Amino acid sequence: MDILSNLALGFSVALSPFTLMLAVVGCFLGTIIGALPGLGPSNGVAILIPLAFTMGLDATAALVLMTSVYYGAMYGGRISSILLNIPGDEPALMTTLDGYPMARQGRAGDALVLSGVASFVGAFLATIGLMLLAPLLAEVAFLFGPPEYFALYALAFATLGGLASRNQAKAALAAFIGLGISTIGLDNSTGMPRYTGGNLHLMDGIDFLVAIVGLFAVSEVFVFIERHGVGSAVGVRLGRVTVPFRDILHSGWSMLRATVIGFFAGVLPGAGASLGSFLAYTAEKAIARDGDSFGTGNPKGVAAPEAGNNAAAGGALVPMLTLGVPGSGTTAVLLALLMTLNITPGPTLFTERPEVVWGLIAALLIANFVLLVMNVPMVKLFVRILSVPAGVLLPMVTMVSFAGIYSISGSWFDLILMVAFGVVGWLFRKLDVPTVPIILGILLGGHMEASLRRAMVVSGGDWTYLFSSPIAVGLWIAAVAGFIAPMFLRGLIRRREAPEVVTDGD
Amino acid sequence: MTRSDRIFGLVVTLGALAYVAGALGIQTSFISDPLGPRAFPMLVGAGAALSGLAIMLRPDAEPDWPPVREFTRIGVATAVLVGYALALQPWGYLVPTAIAAAILSWMIDPRPVRALLTGIGLSVGLYLVFRHALGLGLQPFPRGFF
Numbered sequence: 001m002d003i004l005s006n007l008a009l010g011f012s013v014a015l016s017p018f019t020l021m022l023a024v025v026g027c028f029l030g031t032i033i034g035a036l037p038g039l040g041p042s043n044g045v046a047i048l049i050p051l052a053f054t055m056g057l058d059a060t061a062a063l064v065l066m067t068s069v070y071y072g073a074m075y076g077g078r079i080s081s082i083l084l085n086i087p088g089d090e091p092a093l094m095t096t097l098d099g100y101p102m103a104r105q106g107r108a109g110d111a112l113v114l115s116g117v118a119s120f121v122g123a124f125l126a127t128i129g130l131m132l133l134a135p136l137l138a139e140v141a142f143l144f145g146p147p148e149y150f151a152l153y154a155l156a157f158a159t160l161g162g163l164a165s166r167n168q169a170k171a172a173l174a175a176f177i178g179l180g181i182s183t184i185g186l187d188n189s190t191g192m193p194r195y196t197g198g199n200l201h202l203m204d205g206i207d208f209l210v211a212i213v214g215l216f217a218v219s220e221v222f223v224f225i226e227r228h229g230v231g232s233a234v235g236v237r238l239g240r241v242t243v244p245f246r247d248i249l250h251s252g253w254s255m256l257r258a259t260v261i262g263f264f265a266g267v268l269p270g271a272g273a274s275l276g277s278f279l280a281y282t283a284e285k286a287i288a289r290d291g292d293s294f295g296t297g298n299p300k301g302v303a304a305p306e307a308g309n310n311a312a313a314g315g316a317l318v319p320m321l322t323l324g325v326p327g328s329g330t331t332a333v334l335l336a337l338l339m340t341l342n343i344t345p346g347p348t349l350f351t352e353r354p355e356v357v358w359g360l361i362a363a364l365l366i367a368n369f370v371l372l373v374m375n376v377p378m379v380k381l382f383v384r385i386l387s388v389p390a391g392v393l394l395p396m397v398t399m400v401s402f403a404g405i406y407s408i409s410g411s412w413f414d415l416i417l418m419v420a421f422g423v424v425g426w427l428f429r430k431l432d433v434p435t436v437p438i439i440l441g442i443l444l445g446g447h448m449e450a451s452l453r454r455a456m457v458v459s460g461g462d463w464t465y466l467f468s469s470p471i472a473v474g475l476w477i478a479a480v481a482g483f484i485a486p487m488f489l490r491g492l493i494r495r496r497e498a499p500e501v502v503t504d505g506d
Numbered sequence: 507m508t509r510s511d512r513i514f515g516l517v518v519t520l521g522a523l524a525y526v527a528g529a530l531g532i533q534t535s536f537i538s539d540p541l542g543p544r545a546f547p548m549l550v551g552a553g554a555a556l557s558g559l560a561i562m563l564r565p566d567a568e569p570d571w572p573p574v575r576e577f578t579r580i581g582v583a584t585a586v587l588v589g590y591a592l593a594l595q596p597w598g599y600l601v602p603t604a605i606a607a608a609i610l611s612w613m614i615d616p617r618p619v620r621a622l623l624t625g626i627g628l629s630v631g632l633y634l635v636f637r638h639a640l641g642l643g644l645q646p647f648p649r650g651f652f
Contacts, residue, residue: 169560176554187543190535391615395607407642415591430569449546461540
């Protein structure tokens with residue numbers, strides 16, 4: 001068995017005491033980050049990347065640490081959803097629908113344990129799915145040439161805005177802004193400066209870490225300043241925590257179905273965890289016999305979206321590792337981490353750096369068990385951390401962001417750029433322009449342009465070459481469909497969610 | 507009211523056109539691939555301009571802008587952060603961090619004593635963590651202070 005021997009290799013890398021310690025630390029930090037309102041997987045991982053980088057960890061160790069944080073934050077996101085009705089991050093939004101009502105009925109402990117188990121089921125099975133699917137996809141990816149990659153990037157941008165934004169034009173604009181920023185600096189193939197305005201700081205281009213930390217972390221500070229810290233932690237009371245075996249058994253099938261749905265939603269480039277938890281929740285609501293009690297504290301409504309979003313988190317790693325195209329905001333941040341470590345994701349990663357890939361997969365399996373232990377018996381500890389007031393938390397996030405960026409670049413210019421990205425991030429959030437496509441554009445812009453230009457070199461400037469292979473055509477069709485579909489889907493969803501609005505006779 | 511999006515779309519479209527105009531000014535070298543360094547920025551700029559037009563023509567409902575007073579606060583916060591960025595190098599880590607953290611904390615939640623403690627605590631605590639646990643090379647005080 002190929003997979004078993006690969007997995008053995010992975011565990012031999014990941015089972016060293018040092019990496020195990022990193023996994024435990026990462027899971028702990030991640031759960032805290034996920035649980036704190038206003039901090040989620042993407043900004044949590046974002047502010048930690050520069051620090052992990054300056055610590056001088058090797059590639060495997062850094063990956064183990066950051067993916068543990070990533071999974072931990074996915075687990076932790078449910079805590080504030082259930083107790084405070086504030087999702088720690090967008091994917092955790094669906095968990096509030098039934099989790100908060102359960103907590104109000106005095107069943108907060110049950111909801112936390114149940115969702116912890118559901119997270120484990122989703123994340124664990126998705127990691128196994130990743131193990132099986134990723135090598136297959138890596139094989140397919142070997143068939144990809146420049147035109148296919150160009151189409152694939154287009155697909156990722158077309159679907160990324162997806163359901164996250166309400167306006168496709170704004171999602172597209174965000175992607176174009178990111179791509180535009182990626183063209184700043186010296187042109188790779190001719191060495192000519194572009195859009196630098198003669199400023200030496202801009203010759204190397206804009207570091208994606210600066211943009212990520214600014215857009216994800218610093219903008220959060222402005223949001224809290226505008227809100228005067230309202231919507232942050234309140235004193236949370238949680239009674240004795242017991243394991244609700246009946247609910248867990250009762251929602252077993254829901255978790256499994258949600259896992260399958262979530263995993264495949266995560267694999268789709270650009271779709272991500274929000275879609276996974278959303279689809280899992282609506283599917284369970286539609287087939288459950290007690291479907292109309294969803295939204296009033298039905299345990300299945302807690303289990304399904306949690307299993308779904310954690311499965312999607314695993315699924316999103318599949319296109320990120322095999323194609324270098326992330327399936328969600330957080331995997332975009334993880335891609336940034338890989339690029340910082342000089343690892344180029346793609347099909348060759350599996351043959352050239354198997355110890356990185358399989359070490360990562362082994363670390364994910366370990367992280368899941370660590371997280372199950374942390375999130376079920378130790379959940380009370382994290383609940384206590386929730387009561388950190390915003391007036392302390394947000395300044396801390398800012399100071400950590402500054403120290404991280406300052407330690408990698410040592411220049412005030414990058415810090416000011418980061419603040420500028422923070423202000424833009426706040427404005428864009430007001431205007432409902434999604435920021436994840438901007439990040440993805442900065443990350444992938446260079447590759448996208450390179451594949452376009454390579455395609456033109458191969459074909460001697462013939463544009464039809466871009467649509468010359470069945471794979472490329474298929475990807476373009478998927479891109480167009482993925483861009484248009486949400487416009488109709490959104491209409492459908494809105495109508496179902498708001499039945500009291502009379503729509504006949506306009 | 508849809509004024510915000512109309513203005514935003516207009517700004518975006520003009521910005522995108524300026525970006526395309528900038529692409530025309532990029533120098534090409536005589537050794538170049540068939541596409542050269544101008545084509546991709548022009549494609550991106552055209553796409554952005556179209557998006558801007560679409561936003562202008564089909565605007566969303568007005569976002570819930572905060573009252574003008576809040577904009578001043580955001581402006582003040584921005585100024586504090588910019589000042590902090592400029593002060594880090596000449597003044598060392600501890601003092602600017604304590605001041606910036608205290609001001610931010612006070613702006614989020616106006617309790618002066620807690621804000622002051624937050625500032626000092628974060629500055630010293632984070633310095634110790636960064637310096638000794640993570641090994642970042644931060645300068646605690648201005649150079650030549652001792």
